[in-house]
Amino acid sequence: VADEAIEDKDEQKELFSLWICQVETFFTTKFFPAFEYEKVLRDKIEEIKKQDAELAELRKIQAEELRKLIAEKEVEEVRRREAALLEEKAKAKRQASKKGTYWEKVRSWRGLLLKKEEPQREPSPKKRGPEGSRT
Numbered sequence: 001v002a003d004e005a006i007e008d009k010d011e012q013k014e015l016f017s018l019w020i021c022q023v024e025t026f027f028t029t030k031f032f033p034a035f036e037y038e039k040v041l042r043d044k045i046e047e048i049k050k051q052d053a054e055l056a057e058l059r060k061i062q063a064e065e066l067r068k069l070i071a072e073k074e075v076e077e078v079r080r081r082e083a084a085l086l087e088e089k090a091k092a093k094r095q096a097s098k099k100g101t102y103w104e105k106v107r108s109w110r111g112l113l114l115k116k117e118e119p120q121r122e123p124s125p126k127k128r129g130p131e132g133s134r135t
Helices: 002-117
Strands: none
Touching: none
């Protein structure tokens, strides 16, 4: 009976040793590499999040610069249009003043022409009444 008890204990020790060996094998070949890989993935995810945040900040800066550039271009366009409008008004004013002087010249020439063209009338004999002709 003692031999059987010793054999049972030896068998239990062997089974326990086998189980420990299998657990150790599981942890060393499966669990730990998976855990290490998970750590690596977490680090990569964190790094990617940082890069995304940096890119988002960069995009925000670029969008702000683009907005400023567009605003500057719009201001330049407004100034250019205003300058063109002022130039057009000045040109119209110059033309109007030239037209005014042109028409003034035309009027003065016309007045001279009318004076020259006026037929010189000979004084018409005055009509005399019944006393008419005394000759």
